[in-house]
Amino acid sequence: MKIAPSLLASDFSKLASELKDIEQGGADYIHLDVMDGHFVPNLSFGVPVISSLRKCTSLPFDVHLMTYHPEAYLDGLEACHTHMVSFHVEAVPHVDRMIHNIQDRGMKAGIALNPGTSLSTIEEILPIIDFVLIMSVNPGFGGQKFIPYSLDKIARLSASIRKLGKDIPIEVDGGVNKDNAPLLKKAGASILVAGSSVFGKEDRAAAIKALRV
Template identity: 50%
Template sequence: MSMVDLRSRLPALAPSILDADFACLADAVRLLEAHGADFIHLDVMDGRFVPNISFGLPVVSAVRRLTRLPLDVHLMIVEPERYVEAFIEAGATIVTVHAEVSPHLHRTVQLIHEHGARAGVALNPATPLALIEEILPFVDVVLVMTVNPGFGGQTLIPSVLQKVRRLRARIDEQRLPAVIEIDGGIKPSNVGAGIAAGADVLVTGSAVFHADDPAAVLHALRTEAQRAWLAHRSGSSDGD
Protein backbone atom coordinates (compact mmCIF):
# COMPACT_ATOMS: atom_id res chain seq x y z
CA MET A 1 0.00 0.00 0.00
CA SER A 2 1.46 3.37 -0.99
CA MET A 3 1.42 6.16 1.57
CA VAL A 4 -1.24 8.81 0.92
CA ASP A 5 -0.07 12.44 0.91
CA LEU A 6 -2.50 13.81 3.49
CA ARG A 7 -1.48 17.43 3.00
CA SER A 8 -2.33 17.37 -0.71
CA ARG A 9 -6.01 17.13 0.24
CA LEU A 10 -6.30 19.90 2.84
CA PRO A 11 -8.72 21.17 4.00
CA ALA A 12 -10.31 17.75 3.92
CA LEU A 13 -13.76 16.33 4.55
CA ALA A 14 -13.90 12.86 6.10
CA PRO A 15 -17.60 11.96 6.35
CA SER A 16 -18.34 9.13 8.76
CA ILE A 17 -20.58 6.31 7.60
CA LEU A 18 -21.66 5.57 11.18
CA ASP A 19 -25.01 7.27 10.56
CA ALA A 20 -25.51 5.90 7.06
CA ASP A 21 -28.20 3.37 6.20
CA PHE A 22 -26.23 0.13 6.21
CA ALA A 23 -28.89 -1.54 4.07
CA CYS A 24 -27.78 0.87 1.33
CA LEU A 25 -24.08 1.18 2.13
CA ALA A 26 -22.98 1.26 -1.50
CA ASP A 27 -25.34 4.17 -2.17
CA ALA A 28 -23.90 6.05 0.81
CA VAL A 29 -20.34 5.57 -0.42
CA ARG A 30 -21.26 6.67 -3.95
CA LEU A 31 -22.92 9.78 -2.50
CA LEU A 32 -19.76 10.71 -0.64
CA GLU A 33 -17.57 10.09 -3.67
CA ALA A 34 -19.78 12.19 -5.92
CA HIS A 35 -20.06 15.17 -3.60
CA GLY A 36 -16.61 15.99 -2.39
CA ALA A 37 -15.48 13.60 0.34
CA ASP A 38 -11.69 13.40 0.59
CA PHE A 39 -11.67 10.40 2.95
CA ILE A 40 -14.28 8.02 4.27
CA HIS A 41 -14.23 7.83 8.06
CA LEU A 42 -15.06 4.52 9.71
CA ASP A 43 -15.79 4.48 13.45
CA VAL A 44 -14.99 1.08 14.93
CA MET A 45 -16.46 0.72 18.44
CA ASP A 46 -16.13 -2.25 20.76
CA GLY A 47 -18.64 -1.55 23.55
CA ARG A 48 -15.78 -1.44 26.06
CA PHE A 49 -13.75 1.71 25.41
CA VAL A 50 -16.99 3.43 24.37
CA PRO A 51 -20.56 2.54 25.37
CA ASN A 52 -21.60 1.33 21.93
CA ILE A 53 -20.78 -1.31 19.31
CA SER A 54 -20.61 -0.34 15.65
CA PHE A 55 -18.87 -2.61 13.12
CA GLY A 56 -15.58 -4.28 12.42
CA LEU A 57 -13.35 -5.76 9.76
CA PRO A 58 -16.05 -7.00 7.33
CA VAL A 59 -17.52 -3.51 6.90
CA VAL A 60 -14.09 -1.94 6.37
CA SER A 61 -13.32 -4.59 3.78
CA ALA A 62 -16.68 -4.03 2.07
CA VAL A 63 -16.18 -0.26 1.88
CA ARG A 64 -12.68 -0.81 0.51
CA ARG A 65 -14.19 -2.78 -2.37
CA LEU A 66 -16.69 0.02 -3.04
CA THR A 67 -14.30 2.97 -3.36
CA ARG A 68 -10.80 4.15 -4.15
CA LEU A 69 -11.04 6.96 -1.60
CA PRO A 70 -8.69 6.69 1.38
CA LEU A 71 -10.27 4.96 4.38
CA ASP A 72 -9.78 6.75 7.68
CA VAL A 73 -10.31 4.05 10.32
CA HIS A 74 -10.83 5.29 13.88
CA LEU A 75 -10.37 2.48 16.41
CA MET A 76 -12.41 3.27 19.52
CA ILE A 77 -11.42 -0.03 21.06
CA VAL A 78 -9.26 -1.40 23.84
CA GLU A 79 -6.03 -3.16 22.87
CA PRO A 80 -6.01 -1.65 19.37
CA GLU A 81 -2.50 -2.96 18.73
CA ARG A 82 -3.96 -6.46 18.44
CA TYR A 83 -6.03 -5.48 15.40
CA VAL A 84 -3.94 -2.89 13.56
CA GLU A 85 -2.53 -5.31 11.00
CA ALA A 86 -5.94 -6.83 10.24
CA PHE A 87 -7.57 -3.44 9.65
CA ILE A 88 -4.78 -2.41 7.31
CA GLU A 89 -5.15 -5.68 5.42
CA ALA A 90 -8.90 -4.96 5.21
CA GLY A 91 -8.12 -1.66 3.46
CA ALA A 92 -7.44 1.05 6.02
CA THR A 93 -5.36 3.94 4.71
CA ILE A 94 -5.15 5.70 8.07
CA VAL A 95 -5.43 3.89 11.40
CA THR A 96 -6.06 6.02 14.47
CA VAL A 97 -5.83 4.66 18.00
CA HIS A 98 -6.70 6.34 21.29
CA ALA A 99 -3.90 7.48 23.55
CA GLU A 100 -6.09 6.65 26.55
CA VAL A 101 -5.91 2.90 25.85
CA SER A 102 -2.48 2.58 24.24
CA PRO A 103 0.25 2.21 26.90
CA HIS A 104 2.83 1.32 24.23
CA LEU A 105 1.81 4.04 21.81
CA HIS A 106 5.16 4.41 20.07
CA ARG A 107 5.24 0.70 19.33
CA THR A 108 1.69 0.82 17.96
CA VAL A 109 2.47 3.79 15.72
CA GLN A 110 5.54 1.95 14.42
CA LEU A 111 3.39 -1.11 13.73
CA ILE A 112 0.94 0.96 11.69
CA HIS A 113 3.74 2.47 9.64
CA GLU A 114 5.45 -0.89 9.14
CA HIS A 115 2.29 -2.22 7.52
CA GLY A 116 2.03 0.69 5.10
CA ALA A 117 -0.63 2.93 6.62
CA ARG A 118 -0.69 6.41 8.07
CA ALA A 119 -0.78 6.52 11.87
CA GLY A 120 -3.10 8.64 13.95
CA VAL A 121 -3.55 9.21 17.67
CA ALA A 122 -6.87 10.33 19.15
CA LEU A 123 -7.73 12.27 22.30
CA ASN A 124 -11.06 12.47 24.11
CA PRO A 125 -12.37 15.93 25.06
CA ALA A 126 -11.05 15.81 28.64
CA THR A 127 -7.68 14.25 27.76
CA PRO A 128 -4.80 16.76 27.95
CA LEU A 129 -2.36 17.33 25.12
CA ALA A 130 0.46 16.37 27.47
CA LEU A 131 -0.46 12.71 26.97
CA ILE A 132 0.79 12.81 23.36
CA GLU A 133 3.73 15.19 23.76
CA GLU A 134 6.35 12.46 23.20
CA ILE A 135 4.56 10.73 20.30
CA LEU A 136 3.60 13.89 18.40
CA PRO A 137 6.70 13.93 16.14
CA PHE A 138 5.97 10.38 14.97
CA VAL A 139 2.29 10.54 13.97
CA ASP A 140 0.60 11.62 10.76
CA VAL A 141 -2.75 12.60 12.27
CA VAL A 142 -3.94 13.89 15.63
CA LEU A 143 -7.67 13.33 16.01
CA VAL A 144 -9.23 15.61 18.62
CA MET A 145 -12.66 14.44 19.69
CA THR A 146 -15.04 17.39 19.93
CA VAL A 147 -17.70 15.19 21.56
CA ASN A 148 -17.42 12.31 23.98
CA PRO A 149 -17.00 9.28 21.71
CA GLY A 150 -19.46 6.47 21.33
CA PHE A 151 -22.53 7.90 19.63
CA GLY A 152 -23.38 9.94 16.55
CA GLY A 153 -25.56 13.02 16.52
CA GLN A 154 -23.96 14.86 19.45
CA THR A 155 -23.30 18.60 19.81
CA LEU A 156 -19.76 19.93 19.48
CA ILE A 157 -18.16 20.94 22.79
CA PRO A 158 -16.93 24.50 22.06
CA SER A 159 -14.24 24.53 24.76
CA VAL A 160 -12.38 21.70 22.98
CA LEU A 161 -11.52 24.12 20.18
CA GLN A 162 -9.13 25.84 22.59
CA LYS A 163 -7.24 22.54 22.82
CA VAL A 164 -7.16 22.45 19.02
CA ARG A 165 -5.63 25.95 19.01
CA ARG A 166 -2.92 24.88 21.44
CA LEU A 167 -2.21 21.78 19.39
CA ARG A 168 -2.00 23.83 16.19
CA ALA A 169 0.50 26.17 17.82
CA ARG A 170 2.62 23.26 19.03
CA ILE A 171 2.68 21.53 15.65
CA ASP A 172 3.54 24.76 13.85
CA GLU A 173 6.23 25.78 16.34
CA GLN A 174 7.95 22.41 16.03
CA ARG A 175 7.30 22.22 12.27
CA LEU A 176 5.82 18.77 12.60
CA PRO A 177 4.09 16.99 9.70
CA ALA A 178 0.97 15.89 11.60
CA VAL A 179 -2.42 17.13 10.45
CA ILE A 180 -5.22 17.89 12.91
CA GLU A 181 -8.57 16.15 12.55
CA ILE A 182 -11.66 17.05 14.57
CA ASP A 183 -14.59 14.72 15.06
CA GLY A 184 -17.99 15.29 16.62
CA GLY A 185 -20.87 17.66 16.02
CA ILE A 186 -19.36 19.16 12.87
CA LYS A 187 -21.87 20.93 10.61
CA PRO A 188 -21.83 23.86 8.15
CA SER A 189 -22.51 26.42 10.90
CA ASN A 190 -19.38 25.52 12.92
CA VAL A 191 -16.94 24.37 10.24
CA GLY A 192 -15.43 27.85 10.14
CA ALA A 193 -14.74 27.80 13.88
CA GLY A 194 -13.03 24.43 13.57
CA ILE A 195 -10.79 25.59 10.73
CA ALA A 196 -10.00 28.87 12.52
CA ALA A 197 -8.92 26.86 15.57
CA GLY A 198 -6.44 25.01 13.38
CA ALA A 199 -8.19 21.88 12.14
CA ASP A 200 -7.15 20.41 8.78
CA VAL A 201 -9.58 17.49 8.48
CA LEU A 202 -13.25 17.55 9.44
CA VAL A 203 -15.23 14.45 10.33
CA THR A 204 -18.99 14.75 9.96
CA GLY A 205 -21.72 12.15 10.09
CA SER A 206 -25.25 12.87 11.21
CA ALA A 207 -25.18 16.36 9.67
CA VAL A 208 -24.91 14.63 6.29
CA PHE A 209 -26.83 11.40 6.63
CA HIS A 210 -29.73 12.78 8.68
CA ALA A 211 -30.25 15.67 6.26
CA ASP A 212 -33.07 15.86 3.72
CA ASP A 213 -30.48 16.75 1.08
CA PRO A 214 -27.11 15.18 2.00
CA ALA A 215 -25.47 16.42 -1.20
CA ALA A 216 -26.37 20.02 -0.34
CA VAL A 217 -24.89 19.62 3.15
CA LEU A 218 -21.67 18.19 1.72
CA HIS A 219 -21.46 21.13 -0.66
CA ALA A 220 -22.06 23.59 2.20
CA LEU A 221 -19.40 21.90 4.33
CA ARG A 222 -16.90 22.10 1.48
CA THR A 223 -17.71 25.74 0.74
CA GLU A 224 -17.43 26.81 4.38
CA ALA A 225 -14.26 24.80 4.95
CA GLN A 226 -12.50 26.31 1.96
CA ARG A 227 -13.64 29.84 2.82
CA ALA A 228 -12.42 29.52 6.40
CA TRP A 229 -9.19 27.82 5.30
CA LEU A 230 -8.30 30.68 2.96
CA ALA A 231 -9.20 33.27 5.60
CA HIS A 232 -7.18 31.47 8.27
CA ARG A 233 -4.14 31.07 6.05
CA SER A 234 -4.23 34.76 5.11
CA GLY A 235 -4.33 35.79 8.75
CA SER A 236 -7.99 36.83 8.69
CA SER A 237 -10.22 36.23 11.70
CA ASP A 238 -13.33 35.79 9.56
CA GLY A 239 -13.60 32.12 10.49
CA ASP A 240 -13.64 32.77 14.26
Protein backbone atom coordinates in the same frame (compact mmCIF):
# COMPACT_ATOMS: atom_id res chain seq x y z
CA MET B 1 -10.33 21.53 4.33
CA LYS B 2 -10.80 17.77 3.87
CA ILE B 3 -14.17 16.19 4.65
CA ALA B 4 -14.54 12.66 6.05
CA PRO B 5 -18.22 11.64 6.31
CA SER B 6 -18.78 9.17 9.14
CA LEU B 7 -20.37 5.91 8.03
CA LEU B 8 -21.92 5.54 11.49
CA ALA B 9 -24.59 8.08 10.48
CA SER B 10 -25.44 6.37 7.18
CA ASP B 11 -28.30 4.02 6.34
CA PHE B 12 -26.78 0.60 7.10
CA SER B 13 -29.38 -1.13 4.90
CA LYS B 14 -27.76 0.37 1.78
CA LEU B 15 -24.12 0.96 2.55
CA ALA B 16 -22.90 0.54 -1.03
CA SER B 17 -25.19 3.26 -2.39
CA GLU B 18 -24.45 5.52 0.59
CA LEU B 19 -20.74 5.26 -0.14
CA LYS B 20 -21.30 5.94 -3.84
CA ASP B 21 -23.38 9.01 -2.96
CA ILE B 22 -20.73 10.66 -0.80
CA GLU B 23 -17.95 9.73 -3.21
CA GLN B 24 -19.81 11.44 -6.05
CA GLY B 25 -20.55 14.31 -3.66
CA GLY B 26 -16.86 15.08 -3.23
CA ALA B 27 -15.88 13.45 0.08
CA ASP B 28 -12.15 13.11 0.67
CA TYR B 29 -12.25 10.13 3.04
CA ILE B 30 -14.76 7.75 4.55
CA HIS B 31 -14.53 7.75 8.34
CA LEU B 32 -15.08 4.33 9.92
CA ASP B 33 -15.67 4.09 13.68
CA VAL B 34 -14.80 0.71 15.15
CA MET B 35 -16.30 0.28 18.65
CA ASP B 36 -15.71 -2.69 20.94
CA GLY B 37 -18.40 -2.27 23.61
CA HIS B 38 -15.70 -1.89 26.27
CA PHE B 39 -13.63 1.23 25.64
CA VAL B 40 -16.91 2.81 24.56
CA PRO B 41 -20.32 1.39 25.51
CA ASN B 42 -21.54 0.73 21.97
CA LEU B 43 -20.65 -1.79 19.29
CA SER B 44 -20.43 -0.79 15.62
CA PHE B 45 -18.68 -2.89 12.98
CA GLY B 46 -15.31 -4.53 12.51
CA VAL B 47 -12.84 -5.60 9.88
CA PRO B 48 -15.18 -7.97 7.96
CA VAL B 49 -17.60 -5.13 7.22
CA ILE B 50 -14.78 -2.73 6.37
CA SER B 51 -13.30 -5.35 4.04
CA SER B 52 -16.62 -5.77 2.24
CA LEU B 53 -16.83 -2.00 1.73
CA ARG B 54 -13.47 -1.82 -0.03
CA LYS B 55 -14.95 -3.00 -3.32
CA CYS B 56 -17.75 -0.39 -3.08
CA THR B 57 -15.63 2.77 -3.10
CA SER B 58 -12.25 4.17 -4.04
CA LEU B 59 -12.34 6.65 -1.14
CA PRO B 60 -9.43 6.35 1.32
CA PHE B 61 -10.43 4.63 4.56
CA ASP B 62 -9.96 6.66 7.76
CA VAL B 63 -10.43 4.14 10.58
CA HIS B 64 -10.94 5.31 14.16
CA LEU B 65 -10.37 2.49 16.66
CA MET B 66 -12.47 3.21 19.76
CA THR B 67 -11.20 -0.01 21.31
CA TYR B 68 -8.91 -1.61 23.77
CA HIS B 69 -6.16 -3.71 22.12
CA PRO B 70 -6.27 -1.84 18.79
CA GLU B 71 -3.25 -3.83 17.63
CA ALA B 72 -5.58 -6.79 17.04
CA TYR B 73 -7.18 -4.97 14.10
CA LEU B 74 -4.08 -3.91 12.22
CA ASP B 75 -3.50 -6.94 10.00
CA GLY B 76 -7.09 -6.83 8.79
CA LEU B 77 -7.01 -3.09 8.19
CA GLU B 78 -3.79 -3.39 6.23
CA ALA B 79 -5.42 -6.04 4.04
CA CYS B 80 -8.30 -3.60 3.39
CA HIS B 81 -5.81 -1.01 2.10
CA THR B 82 -6.69 1.38 4.92
CA HIS B 83 -5.08 4.79 4.55
CA MET B 84 -5.33 6.22 8.09
CA VAL B 85 -5.70 4.55 11.49
CA SER B 86 -6.22 6.40 14.76
CA PHE B 87 -6.26 4.86 18.24
CA HIS B 88 -6.90 6.32 21.67
CA VAL B 89 -4.01 7.29 23.87
CA GLU B 90 -6.29 6.48 26.83
CA ALA B 91 -6.54 2.82 25.71
CA VAL B 92 -2.91 1.94 24.94
CA PRO B 93 -0.03 1.63 27.43
CA HIS B 94 2.71 1.44 24.77
CA VAL B 95 1.84 4.31 22.45
CA ASP B 96 5.20 4.54 20.66
CA ARG B 97 5.09 0.84 19.80
CA MET B 98 1.55 1.15 18.45
CA ILE B 99 2.46 4.10 16.24
CA HIS B 100 5.30 2.15 14.64
CA ASN B 101 3.07 -0.94 14.32
CA ILE B 102 0.71 1.09 12.15
CA GLN B 103 3.37 2.89 10.15
CA ASP B 104 5.32 -0.31 9.47
CA ARG B 105 2.21 -1.59 7.68
CA GLY B 106 2.19 1.42 5.36
CA MET B 107 -0.71 3.21 7.06
CA LYS B 108 -0.84 6.72 8.56
CA ALA B 109 -0.80 6.59 12.38
CA GLY B 110 -2.96 8.97 14.35
CA ILE B 111 -3.63 9.56 18.03
CA ALA B 112 -7.21 10.19 19.19
CA LEU B 113 -7.84 12.25 22.32
CA ASN B 114 -11.07 12.31 24.33
CA PRO B 115 -12.42 15.76 25.27
CA GLY B 116 -11.08 15.58 28.82
CA THR B 117 -7.64 14.24 27.88
CA SER B 118 -4.79 16.73 28.03
CA LEU B 119 -2.59 17.51 25.05
CA SER B 120 0.36 16.81 27.37
CA THR B 121 -0.29 13.07 26.92
CA ILE B 122 1.03 13.26 23.35
CA GLU B 123 3.79 15.83 23.83
CA GLU B 124 6.61 13.30 23.61
CA ILE B 125 5.34 11.44 20.56
CA LEU B 126 3.91 14.38 18.59
CA PRO B 127 7.00 14.54 16.31
CA ILE B 128 6.48 10.95 15.07
CA ILE B 129 2.73 10.77 14.49
CA ASP B 130 1.03 11.44 11.15
CA PHE B 131 -2.13 13.15 12.42
CA VAL B 132 -4.10 13.90 15.58
CA LEU B 133 -7.82 13.24 16.02
CA ILE B 134 -9.45 15.60 18.51
CA MET B 135 -12.75 14.30 19.85
CA SER B 136 -15.13 17.23 20.28
CA VAL B 137 -17.76 14.98 21.87
CA ASN B 138 -17.38 12.04 24.23
CA PRO B 139 -16.88 9.00 21.98
CA GLY B 140 -19.32 6.16 21.51
CA PHE B 141 -22.51 7.87 20.37
CA GLY B 142 -23.46 9.81 17.25
CA GLY B 143 -25.50 13.00 17.14
CA GLN B 144 -23.95 14.71 20.18
CA LYS B 145 -23.44 18.46 20.55
CA PHE B 146 -20.03 19.99 19.94
CA ILE B 147 -18.05 20.72 23.12
CA PRO B 148 -17.01 24.40 22.85
CA TYR B 149 -13.71 24.14 24.73
CA SER B 150 -12.47 21.88 21.93
CA LEU B 151 -11.72 25.02 19.90
CA ASP B 152 -9.07 26.20 22.36
CA LYS B 153 -7.60 22.70 22.51
CA ILE B 154 -7.30 22.59 18.71
CA ALA B 155 -5.69 26.04 18.65
CA ARG B 156 -3.12 25.05 21.28
CA LEU B 157 -2.33 21.82 19.42
CA SER B 158 -1.95 23.76 16.17
CA ALA B 159 0.51 26.11 17.87
CA SER B 160 2.55 23.16 19.18
CA ILE B 161 2.69 21.65 15.69
CA ARG B 162 3.85 24.94 14.17
CA LYS B 163 6.53 25.18 16.85
CA LEU B 164 7.80 21.77 15.75
CA GLY B 165 7.94 22.98 12.17
CA LYS B 166 6.00 19.92 10.99
CA ASP B 167 2.89 19.38 8.88
CA ILE B 168 0.65 17.24 11.12
CA PRO B 169 -3.04 17.38 10.16
CA ILE B 170 -5.59 17.94 12.92
CA GLU B 171 -8.78 15.96 12.46
CA VAL B 172 -11.92 16.85 14.45
CA ASP B 173 -14.79 14.47 15.19
CA GLY B 174 -18.03 15.27 16.99
CA GLY B 175 -20.84 17.74 16.46
CA VAL B 176 -19.24 19.20 13.33
CA ASN B 177 -21.59 21.28 11.19
CA LYS B 178 -21.58 24.19 8.74
CA ASP B 179 -21.86 26.70 11.59
CA ASN B 180 -18.75 25.64 13.51
CA ALA B 181 -16.68 24.54 10.49
CA PRO B 182 -15.23 28.07 9.95
CA LEU B 183 -14.28 28.25 13.64
CA LEU B 184 -12.60 24.85 13.44
CA LYS B 185 -10.61 25.92 10.39
CA LYS B 186 -9.51 29.12 12.14
CA ALA B 187 -8.38 27.08 15.16
CA GLY B 188 -6.22 24.87 12.95
CA ALA B 189 -8.31 21.86 11.90
CA SER B 190 -7.71 20.48 8.42
CA ILE B 191 -9.93 17.34 8.37
CA LEU B 192 -13.55 17.40 9.53
CA VAL B 193 -15.46 14.24 10.39
CA ALA B 194 -19.16 14.78 9.74
CA GLY B 195 -21.98 12.37 10.50
CA SER B 196 -25.54 13.63 10.42
CA SER B 197 -24.46 16.92 8.87
CA VAL B 198 -23.70 14.93 5.70
CA PHE B 199 -25.64 11.67 5.84
CA GLY B 200 -28.63 13.44 7.41
CA LYS B 201 -29.03 15.67 4.35
CA GLU B 202 -30.77 14.77 1.12
CA ASP B 203 -28.15 16.54 -1.02
CA ARG B 204 -24.85 15.14 0.19
CA ALA B 205 -22.76 17.12 -2.31
CA ALA B 206 -24.23 20.39 -1.02
CA ALA B 207 -23.70 19.27 2.58
CA ILE B 208 -20.04 18.47 1.93
CA LYS B 209 -19.54 21.76 0.09
CA ALA B 210 -21.04 23.67 3.04
CA LEU B 211 -18.41 22.18 5.36
CA ARG B 212 -15.48 22.84 3.05
CA VAL B 213 -14.65 26.33 4.29
